[in-house]
Amino acid sequence: MQVLFDDGHGATQIQVTLNNQTPVPLCPDSAYHPYSECTHTVQSGGAQLSIDISPVTDTTPSAIKRWTALYTAPDGRQVFVSEINARTDKDTAPTRSVPPLSTKRLAAIAASGTWNRYLSALPVPSAPPSIGPKISAKQITDTLTRLLPTEMSVSDPQGSDGFGHVVLNDGHGPSLVAMNVQLWKPDDPRIHQVFDGARTLSDGTRITTSEKPPALGGEGAIEWTVDTLREDGLRVVVSSNNARAYGVPSTRKDPALSIPQLQEIALDPSWQQLLPQ
Structure with missing residues (x-):
């Protein structure tokens, strides 16, 4: 789900993704996202929360920014909330200096119990196929x-x-x-x-x-x-x-x-x- 949000200081895109199939990595890989500023915490009860601030494009790190919150429930279900300071991530210039919602606000949205009934409606993921031994x-x-x-x-x-x-x-x-x-x-x-x-x-x-x-x-x-x-x-x-x-x-x-x-x-x-x- 995505919406265009405008509080009078510049229109921005906000997205919410619900997932219980292929897990989203908790933090971006620094080899491919060198400007990522990501923090990861484990909450009481086993839930995990990752907050990341990154440029949309690493080749132009001072341009459009993407702020995200990823909430991972103990059972593996995830809520991913992201926002950018532009109408779309294809824009060449931002509409404002930073996205409108603070990272604290993003975290609250991602961890909200509002999503539980929608997560419960998602199909149960099938077991992944065996592809041989994995080296971590x-x-x-x-x-x-x-x-x-x-x-x-x-x-x-x-x-x-x-x-x-x-x-x-x-x-x-x-x-x-x-x-x-x-x-x-x-x-x-x-x-x-x-x-x-x-x-x-x-x-x-x-x-x-x-x-x-x-x-x-x-x-x-x-x-x-x-x-x-x-x-x-x-x-x-x-x-x-x-x-x-x-x-x-x-x-x-x-x-x-x-x-x-x-x-x-x-x-x-x-x-x-x-x-x-």
């Missing part, structure tokens, strides 16, 4: 942190199942380091196409490297990547950027980790220890 973001970032050079500071570990990232700083500017850890069937033709023409190591592991601008852009940004596939189907991809997140300008000349360092991390046996026995 914490497992990935914890393992990655142990493999990084000790002289570098490590901050902001985040991610999702199969994906994790941290920000490194060696004194020359922050650098995003991201990892994907996946388990493929060894005979899956799709993954073999990815590694067609790759270099093969003595143990059968295939490996490719690349040095190119990241897919999500960023002025002056460059991403160095090592992609590996072991014979048992374990794929480990690690990349280092010369920016603190995707889509933002570079913060240093080169990424914090070199291709040889990335290769050493990707080939470390620690990743196989994360697989279910």
Whole structure:
């Protein structure tokens, strides 16, 4: 549901979404939303509340703003309330300096019992299909942190199942380091196409490297990547950027980790220890 709200100081869009199917992440991922200011609290009884202030477009963080409140009930049902300081998120200029409702007001709307009867009317979600073992973001970032050079500071570990990232700083500017850890069937033709023409190591592991601008852009940004596939189907991809997140300008000349360092991390046996026995 969405409405156009105008209190005389500029028209704005306010939206409410009710959900009990695919959970909305509690806070935006900082690798993709570097300007997000998100707080997450657990209330008495187990309900959770996340408040976020972000730009609508990360490439123009000073333009239109989006303020949100996400209420997650103990049973997993969610109420998501958002507002922007514009008529639509496609506008190029805001109608006012900030959205009209305070974050406290947004939180009260999201947590209101008014939504309970509508949430109860939603269909019961079916069990998600089994897609094989999952490796959590914490497992990935914890393992990655142990493999990084000790002289570098490590901050902001985040991610999702199969994906994790941290920000490194060696004194020359922050650098995003991201990892994907996946388990493929060894005979899956799709993954073999990815590694067609790759270099093969003595143990059968295939490996490719690349040095190119990241897919999500960023002025002056460059991403160095090592992609590996072991014979048992374990794929480990690690990349280092010369920016603190995707889509933002570079913060240093080169990424914090070199291709040889990335290769050493990707080939470390620690990743196989994360697989279910």
